[in-house]
Amino acid sequence: MSNQTTYEFLYAPQGDVLDQYYTGRDRVTMIMGPLGSGKTTVSCMRVFDQICEQAPDAHGSRKSRWIAVRNTYPDLTGTTIKDWSDLYHNEHTQLGKFNKDFPPTHHLDFDLEDGTRVIAEVVFLALDRPDSVRKLRGLQATGFWLNEVKELDKAIVDMCDGRHGRYPKDVPPSWHGIIGDTNAPDTDHWYYELAEKEHPEGWTFLRQPGGVIGTVTGPPSKRVTTWKPNLNAENINNLPDGYYIKQIQGKKGDWIRVNLGNEYGSVSTGKPIYQGVWNDAVHVSEHKLLPIPSVNKLLLGFDFGRTPACIVGQLMPNGKLRVLRELIATSMGIRSFMDMSVIPCLKKDFPTFDIKDMEAYGDPSGVAKSGNDENSPIGILNDEYKLTTYPTATNIPLRRWESVNEFLMSTIDGVQAFELSKCCEVIRKGFNGGYQFRRLNVSGEKYAEAADKNKFSHPHDALQYLSQGAQGEINYAWLDQHLANSESNQSVIADSVSGY
Ligand SMILES: Nc1ncnc2c1ncn2[C@@H]1O[C@H](COP(=O)(O)OP(=O)(O)OP(=O)(O)O)[C@@H](O)[C@H]1O
Ligand SMILES: [Mg+2]
Structure with a gap:
């Protein structure tokens, strides 16, 4: 001994x-x-x-x-x-x-x-x-x-x-x-x-739970985050009074979020667009989300262009948005994107849903014809893929971010109104800081008013159109007009064919 x-x-x-x-x-x-x-x-x-x-x-x-x-x-x-x-x-x-x-x-x-x-x-x-x-x-x-x-x-x-x-x-x-x-x-x-x-x-x-919780006010590029102590924080009885809340003084948001809030933090020189609104610990599902069969509709948000993105979600009857899948491609037009990525995923992951059980929303500029194509991307989805696709009512960035924020910041019966499937990794990284306002090359902390165009911005744009669509912020009239035009074009063609 x-x-x-x-x-x-x-x-x-x-x-x-x-x-x-x-x-x-x-x-x-x-x-x-x-x-x-x-x-x-x-x-x-x-x-x-x-x-x-x-x-x-x-x-x-x-x-x-x-x-x-x-x-x-x-x-x-x-x-x-x-x-x-x-x-x-x-x-x-x-x-x-x-x-x-x-x-x-x-x-x-x-x-x-x-x-x-x-x-x-x-x-x-x-x-x-x-x-x-x-x-x-x-x-x-x-x-x-x-x-x-x-x-x-x-x-x-x-x-x-x-x-x-x-x-x-x-x-x-x-x-x-x-x-x-x-x-x-x-x-x-x-x-x-x-x-x-x-x-x-x-x-x-x-x-562990974070030591502080942040809430955000103000417009996206001038957000102010207010921090309050998290009453569920651990070990607080062994720490000096106000240990966490007193430390926020003089600290940058990123530092607070990681060191006091216990959130994963990405190193970025820009300013995350959903900073303070996004909470990785509560907004991401524990498992890959599956569609709820009783909700007989799938919603798709599209971003067009050479780096297309499609986000698949479901709106629950109680108003909760479940984001199920992200599909992203580079150097691809809308048809290749549909044929090689979107349609195969829909068939594989959502076999019980028919194309008529789906509704899509896209950038209103997607109604313009591009290059030497006869039809616009939204026109192509409607006419060739029979996917009902609306342009959203506006593509003003502020309004689009607000639309996502509304889901992120709401709770329904105590549960978050936004849930991201664990498999949507790019969207998640974007939320965690990759989707950001670019830092301007001037002295002091100044940021551009627009989102930085990067690998996170395209799927995030698509998500914004999806959430606008889910909130009914849609240009219904465009589609009515488009369908009426297509019908009259069809009858002109039919008339000219029968004239032979
Ligand atoms: N069970 C306990 N009973 C009494 N005091 C405790 C207990 N656990 C931790 N403490 C005290 O709380 C303080 C913080 O604890 P500790 O250093 O273990 O935290 P930590 O999470 O490792 O912190 P850091 O992130 O700074 O490394 C210390 O002063 C420690 O002595
Ligand atoms: Mg330690």
């Missing part, structure tokens, strides 16, 4: 998500949360609990080895080791020697009340580059704790994943795997890919 003092650690995670992370025993568990949400503390406590949970060997020794990983050495010593030591190696608590040489290692050695002995190592390593994985060579580990996961290269996580479960040797590890904590990364980060798209088996990704 190495230690005569008795310690009792009283710890209760302050929040459901913290609790799931603390008690989870999947192969890999990651937690994403705002600043100060208790992530590092709960990670330390979980490592410690699991060290004590390791089954004893024949001599009654519970042996394990954990590797605590941080991206850089200064962060490792200044934060990770410090946070660990605050709990388990300080003037009040001595559970074994802490060797500060390389690599810094806490050699835990103490007895439990049941008479067994805990002999464990927590090795602290900085792994900032993929090749720093060499430092892991020869280390036989039970588990890894990745502190601030978003700073780590994916190659490092992969290497760690292949190196746990190798210790102890004389009894099998009672558990082995990886745990990790992080602030919200960008939407183009590997973490986002795994957590939101790939869902690897055995990996659990947990997301």
Whole structure:
């Protein structure tokens, strides 16, 4: 026995998500949360609990080895080791020697009340580059704790994943795997890919509530976001009063959203158009959405031009807009787009819906004939594809954004009035910042009034026409006129044919 003092650690995670992370025993568990949400503390406590949970060997020794990983050495010593030591190696608590040489290692050695002995190592390593994985060579580990996961290269996580479960040797590890904590990364980060798209088996990704919630007022290019404390935030009882709300002072919206709001943030120099209105955590479905058969209509929004886009949705009787699919193409006219992308998708994903069960809406400029085509894109959809397609009443950008905002900002019986299928990845990235006002090349923060034309703008335009259509903001008269013209053209042709 190495230690005569008795310690009792009283710890209760302050929040459901913290609790799931603390008690989870999947192969890999990651937690994403705002600043100060208790992530590092709960990670330390979980490592410690699991060290004590390791089954004893024949001599009654519970042996394990954990590797605590941080991206850089200064962060490792200044934060990770410090946070660990605050709990388990300080003037009040001595559970074994802490060797500060390389690599810094806490050699835990103490007895439990049941008479067994805990002999464990927590090795602290900085792994900032993929090749720093060499430092892991020869280390036989039970588990890894990745502190601030978003700073780590994916190659490092992969290497760690292949190196746990190798210790102890004389009894099998009672558990082995990886745990990790992080602030919200960008939407183009590997973490986002795994957590939101790939869902690897055995990996659990947990997301804490944000510390603040934003509401937006004002016109799109001059929006003001007002932040208020989120009463569901975790760990607030252990933080100073007004911890989150006081931090918003002097901070940029992006910073607040990611660090305090716990929303995925994309790095962009422009200003996201739906900033503050879009909330990735509440507007995206958990699974790929399927059509509701009882709603016997599909709505399609079209953006025309050489980079066409089509968004498929359904309007529920209660007024909720469900966005089901996004179809996007480049260097394609409307006919090729329909033949190669839209029609095959409709047949495959919506087999019970006939073309007469669908209604489409498009840019009003889509009624103009283009190039040497005899017909306009909206005319082609109506005449050749028998898809009832209306031009919307206006294509003024402000009105189009407002139309989407109305869905995003409304709730119906406590449920969001807008739901985006998880499979609509481009639309989602656009909402998360890719669809933006371009930053003007002048001093100060000034932005263009128009949306930047980029890969996100075409599907977003199509979504705007879809939501305008869903709200009945349609130029009905155009279609009546078009159909009347086509009929009279047909009868002229019929007359001239019969005249022969
Ligand atoms: N269960 C708890 N009981 C008491 N205090 C706690 C508890 N959990 C966390 N704290 C305290 O709350 C504060 C924030 O905790 P912690 O550092 O773990 O958060 P974090 O999410 O890792 O923050 P950051 O994002 O800054 O890394 C710390 O002062 C910590 O001591
Ligand atoms: Mg931390």
